[in-house]
Amino acid sequence: xxxxxxxxxxxxxxxxxxxxxxxxxxxxxxxxxxxxxxxxxxxxxxxxxxxxxxxxxxxxxxxxxxxxxxxxxxxxxxxxxxxxxxxxxxxxxxxxxxxxxxxxxxxxxxxxxxxxxxxxxxxxxxxxxxxxxxxxxxxxxxxxxxxxxxxxxxxxxxxxxxxxxxxxxxxxxxxxxxxxxxxxxxxxxxxxxxxxxxxxxxxxxxxxxxxxxxxxxxxxxxxxxxxxxxxxxxxxxxxxxxxxxxxxxxxxxxxxxxxxxxxxxxxxxxxxxxxxxxxxxxxxxxxxxxxxxxxxxxxxxxxxxxxxxxxxxxxxxxxxxxxxxxxxxxxxxxxxxxxxxxxxxxxxxxxxxxxxxxxxxxxxxxxxxxxxxxxxxxxxxxxxxxxxxxxxxxxxxxxxxxxxxxxxxxxxxxxxxxxxxxxxxxxxxxxxxxxxxxxxxxxxxxxxxxxxxxxxxxxxxxxxxxxxxxxxxxxxxxxxxxxxxxxxxxxxxxxxxxxxxxxxxxxxxxxxxxxxxxxxxxxxxxxxxxxxxxxxxxxxxxxxxxxxxxxxxxxxxxxxxxxxxxxxxxxxxxxxxxxxxxxxxxxxxxxxxxxxxxxxxxxxxxxxxxxxxxxxxxxxxxxxxxxxxxxxxxxxxxxxxxxxxxxxxxxxxxxxxxxxxxxxxxxxxxxxxxxxxxxx
Numbered sequence: 001x002x003x004x005x006x007x008x009x010x011x012x013x014x015x016x017x018x019x020x021x022x023x024x025x026x027x028x029x030x031x032x033x034x035x036x037x038x039x040x041x042x043x044x045x046x047x048x049x050x051x052x053x054x055x056x057x058x059x060x061x062x063x064x065x066x067x068x069x070x071x072x073x074x075x076x077x078x079x080x081x082x083x084x085x086x087x088x089x090x091x092x093x094x095x096x097x098x099x100x101x102x103x104x105x106x107x108x109x110x111x112x113x114x115x116x117x118x119x120x121x122x123x124x125x126x127x128x129x130x131x132x133x134x135x136x137x138x139x140x141x142x143x144x145x146x147x148x149x150x151x152x153x154x155x156x157x158x159x160x161x162x163x164x165x166x167x168x169x170x171x172x173x174x175x176x177x178x179x180x181x182x183x184x185x186x187x188x189x190x191x192x193x194x195x196x197x198x199x200x201x202x203x204x205x206x207x208x209x210x211x212x213x214x215x216x217x218x219x220x221x222x223x224x225x226x227x228x229x230x231x232x233x234x235x236x237x238x239x240x241x242x243x244x245x246x247x248x249x250x251x252x253x254x255x256x257x258x259x260x261x262x263x264x265x266x267x268x269x270x271x272x273x274x275x276x277x278x279x280x281x282x283x284x285x286x287x288x289x290x291x292x293x294x295x296x297x298x299x300x301x302x303x304x305x306x307x308x309x310x311x312x313x314x315x316x317x318x319x320x321x322x323x324x325x326x327x328x329x330x331x332x333x334x335x336x337x338x339x340x341x342x343x344x345x346x347x348x349x350x351x352x353x354x355x356x357x358x359x360x361x362x363x364x365x366x367x368x369x370x371x372x373x374x375x376x377x378x379x380x381x382x383x384x385x386x387x388x389x390x391x392x393x394x395x396x397x398x399x400x401x402x403x404x405x406x407x408x409x410x411x412x413x414x415x416x417x418x419x420x421x422x423x424x425x426x427x428x429x430x431x432x433x434x435x436x437x438x439x440x441x442x443x444x445x446x447x448x449x450x451x452x453x454x455x456x457x458x459x460x461x462x463x464x465x466x467x468x469x470x471x472x473x474x475x476x477x478x479x480x481x482x483x484x485x486x487x488x489x490x491x492x493x494x495x496x497x498x499x500x501x502x503x504x505x506x507x508x509x510x511x512x513x514x515x516x517x518x519x520x521x522x523x524x525x526x527x528x529x530x531x532x533x534x535x536x537x538x539x540x541x542x543x544x545x546x547x548x549x550x551x552x553x554x555x556x557x558x559x560x561x562x563x564x565x566x567x568x569x570x571x572x573x574x575x576x577x578x579x580x581x582x583x584x585x586x587x588x589x590x591x592x593x594x595x596x597x598x599x600x601x602x603x604x605x606x607x608x609x610x611x612x613x614x615x616x617x618x619x620x621x622x623x624x625x626x627x628x629x630x631x632x633x634x635x636x637x638x639x640x641x642x643x644x645x646x647x648x649x650x651x652x653x654x655x656x657x658x659x660x661x662x663x664x665x666x667x668x669x670x671x672x673x674x675x676x677x678x679x680x
Contacts, residue, residue, distance in 0.1 A: 005030075007068040013403075013439065014071040014423065017383040024072050024087035031065040032098055038062070043107035049114035051121070051128060056430040059483065062102070067424055069095055074421060074441060079385045080173065080413040089166065096162040100155045103142030112136055127653035131484035134284070134652075141283060146271060154271050157264050164261050168244075169415065169600040171252040172593075175215075175243040177412050178252075182210040183232060190228040192350045194450050195219060201450075215240050216410045218447030224334040225349065237331035238588065245590035254593040255569075261599055262559060262566035278561035281605035285494045286612070286656055290561040293608050294554065300611060301550045301580045307543025307679050312582045315340060315541075330585045337541060345537040347530055349458050355517040355526045356462055358408070358446075358455040364515035365469060368506060371632075372640030373477060373648070375401060386411070388448065394476055402426075402438045402476030408455070408465075410445035417596070418444040418464050420471035420500075425489055428481035438487055440472045453520055459534065462516065463507045470500035479649040490652025493606050497613035498620065498656070499648060505621040505676070508538060511633045539678030544582060546611075546677065551580050553608040556598045560605035616660055618673040620647070623664060 006015035007027035038061035041047065042054055069091075076088040102108070112135050115121045124132060139145075143154035182203060188196050188211055199211035199219065206212065213219055213236065220240055227233050244254040265277035274280045278290040287293045319325040319336040322343065328336060342348045366377040380393040380403060388409050394401040405423070410416075423439035444464060449455040457465070471488065474496075480486035488496055506512045510531055517526040555576045559565050565572055573592055577584050585591070597603040620643065624634040646663035660668055674680040 007031075007071065010064045010067045013382045014067075014074075015383050016071065016075070016385040019071060019075060021081070021083035021087040024084075024091055027068055028091045028094060031061075031068055032094060035061045035065045035098065035102075039102060039105065039108065043105065043111060047111070049111045049118060049121075051115060051124060051132070052430055054111060054115070058108075060429070060431050063424075063427070063483065065095075065098075070421075070423065074423075075385055077415045078407055078413075078443060080415075085170065089163075092162055092166055093159050096159045097155065100142070100158040103138060104144045104146065104151060104154065106144055109136075109139040109144040112139065125482075127480050127482045127485050130490065130653055131482050134484060134490050137284060141272065141280065143272065150271050154268065157268050157271075161261060161264050161268075164257050164264070165600040168254050168257050168261070169596055171244040171254050171257070172596055172600075173413075173415055175248060175252050175594070176416055177214075179215045179239050179243075181213045181232075181235060181239070182208055183213050184210055187229045187232045188223075188227060190226045192222055192226060192353075194447070194456065195222045197450050198447065215243065217416065217445055218410050221334070222350075224331070225338045227335065230332070233331040233335060234329070241330070241585065241589045241591060243590075243594045245593040247588065247590070254599070258569050258592065258599060259566045262569065265560060265604065266563065266566065276561045276563065278557055278605040281560065284492060285606065285609075286492045287494055287608070290557055290605070293557050293612075294561075296612065297550050297554050297557070297608060298580075301547060301554075303674065304543045304546040304550070304679060305580075305582070308547045308582045309543070311541045311544045318343070330583070330589065333583065341537055341540055345533045345540075347533045347537075349460075352526070352530065352534060353456045353458050354521070355519050355524075355530075356457040356459065357518050357520050358449070358457055360518035361457055361462055361465065361516050364512065364517075365466065367515055368512060368635065369469070369473065371635050371637060373473065373644050374637070374641065375477070400437050402440065404440040404442055404472055404476065407441070407443045408446050409448040414445065416445055418468050420468050420475065422475055422487070425475070425483050426478050426481065426486040427483040435481060438476045438478065440475050442468050442472050444468065456520060459507065463504050466503040466507055467500045470503035471496075473503075474499040474648055474651070477644060477648040478651040480651045480653045482653070485652035487651045492656045493602075494609040494612045495616060495656030495660075497609055498616040498660075501610075501614050501617035502620050502643075505617075505624075506634070508535065509634050511635065542677040542679065546679070547580050547582060549611055551576055552595070553611060554580060555592070556595075556603070556607040557605055559598075615670050615673050616656070616668050618676050619668040619671075620660070620663060621676075622672040 005023045005027050006018040007023050008030060009015065038058050042057040047053060047057065072084075072088055072091070075084050112132065116132055116136065121132065143151055146154055183199070188199070195218075196211060199213055202212035203210050213223060215236070220236060223236055224233055242248065244252050246253050246255055269275070269277040269280045272280055276290065282289065282293070287296075315333070315336055316328050318340045319328045319332060323336060323339060325332050325336060338348065370376055374396060376395045378393050378395065380391045382391040382403075382405070384391065384405065386407065388407070390406045391403065392406065393403045421441040421443070423441060424436060426438045427436045428434070429436050444461070446455055446457060446461050474491075475487040478487040484490055507516075510528070513531055514525045518524070555573055558576060559569065559572050569592060598607055603609065623643070624636060624639050627636045627639045628634045630636070643663055647659045650659050650662070654662075657667065671680065
């Protein structure tokens with residue numbers, strides 16, 4: 001019976017608590033059939049090239065399909081089971097085939113081209129005009145101008161890439177989940193008590209002695225930072241750095257997948273008439289060529305290198321003289337860095353963490369958003385996929401603006417990392433003329449509370465939370481009613497990190513931090529002297545951190561810009577490290593085997609976006625710093641209003657550069673970024 005299938009009800013929020021693996025295929029049968037019928041109808045001779053008609057007949061059906069499939073994909077990422085994974089993988093080829101065919105349909109492409117030439121097409125609103133231009137560009141990139149065997153091969157490539165990327169992601173998740181090491185109390189010397197207690201509880205739950213250590217970040221990172229037992233650090237580092245590689249089970253080795261993905265991308269680019277996949281990737285971005293991106297990255301590396309070399313020399317000297325580490329290795333870096341930071345600035349991340357209790361952080365974050373963007377955030381209710389997930393609504397003047405799910409904690413069956421994803425976008429629906437409000441997923445992987453106490457967040461965790469909320473606000477605060485360019489839709493990929501990185505800056509403001517902190521035992525907010533130490537340490541090793549991001553970005557761009565790199569993945573890694581890195585990892589390091597951003601996450605030939613957008617975000621935040629003269633400091637509602645209207649509300653309805661210039665009155669400058677990172 002399909003009538004009781006929760007995936008077929010897209011009238012409201014997803015019924016996450018009711019969705020079962022057995023619902024997936026029957027729902028996709030129905031929704032794909034509806035979408036196919038819509039495509040056939042809209043491309044027929046009886047349908048005129050009219051914007052509203054095309055949207056009513058086609059967008060309604062494809063949005064319904066996309067929302068249902070999005071719910072399945074989300075469950076696959078945050079509540080993975082063998083059954084949900086099997087259902088997802090069974091239907092992934094079908095969805096890929098349909099969307100590939102949709103994006104390459106000559107008849108539909110012809111309708112949109114005809115629309116662009118009509119008087120109505122010439123009179124479209126700026127937002128609709130941009131959505132139409134994006135659609136026409138998308139058809140070209142989707143292979144709509146290909147013929148015969150080339151078109152058939154293009155479709156095959158899309159299906160193969162989708163399957164390979166999904167397998168890549170699964171291998172990383174499975175390799176992360178599969179690893180465990182049962183440590184003795186002696187081996188855990190120096191590790192924070194809450195981490196030790198969580199590890200002991202995890203071992204007890206399995207009926208085992210000792211302490212269960214995993215490669216999930218809330219466990220892995222504190223061990224690498226604080227464990228004085230060097231062999232333990234090496235053991236965990238080796239396991240983490242070789243996940244999903246040839247050193248583990250063959251069925252989880254991502255080596256052949258990377259080779260195949262790169263080769264398929266190169267073949268796709270050739271079919272589309274481009275020199276490389278990097279060229280294809282940059283067509284809808286702000287950057288205009290792979291060379292421009294690599295010049296930008298190398299210029300940034302040149303500016304950062306003196307600072308990075310100084311960082312590394314200081315770390316080696318400290319490790320040798322104070323820690324007795326004469327041969328500093330990669331598994332010593334986090335440990336020695338933490339010790340150096342403690343010695344230089346007289347505080348530790350563990351000390352700071354006691355103040356960032358999750359309820360207080362959330363309350364402070366919500367208050368900041370309410371102050372700057374003239375909204376109210378309230379608890380709301382919706383079916384969820386795990387008992388720890390919460391749901392909220394955003395209102396302005398009593399009217400609903402958007403809603404979001406908040407899934408903060410790491411657990412088995414949940415993809416590592418942090419991300420924002422959309423449930424649905426803002427849209428004045430052509431089928432009922434009602435405005436559909438946007439809904440977002442905000443997902444992190446923090447350690448949950450232990451022993452009845454609230455979760456404690458590191459300052460890095462807090463920054464991550466602010467980052468993902470920046471993405472969420474970009475999606476939810478839009479005022480654009482055309483679904484193709486509302487929120488983050490239609491925003492150039494190398495500008496999409498602007499609002500997320502912008503939000504991170506507030507984590508370094510004293511007035512804000514006071515509102516984010518409440519000591520887990522005493523309830524006191526963070527002392528000023530401790531904040532001053534944190535601020536003094538803000539740019540600790542910023543040179544090294546910048547070069548690390550340049551390393552990732554340059555590897556990604558070179559991998560996709562140069563022919564034949566499908567067989568040279570490790571060689572490209574080695575060459576890039578030789579060019580820009582100040583710390584070369586051991587030969588066994590296989591970071592690329594878990595680099596899901598570029599092999600399974602949409603950032604292929606686009607990882608540079610983080611540094612590119614950081615220039616935009618730092619310059620945007622400088623407007624708040626320049627206006628921080630009154631009692632509200634950087635929390636200036638008037639500047640917040642201008643930022644909201646120029647960037648968040650405008651979404652993809654204008655170019656990112658036009659949005660930025662509407663806010664700042666000029667093009668961006670790199671000066672603010674270098675100043676923020678202590679490299680000016």
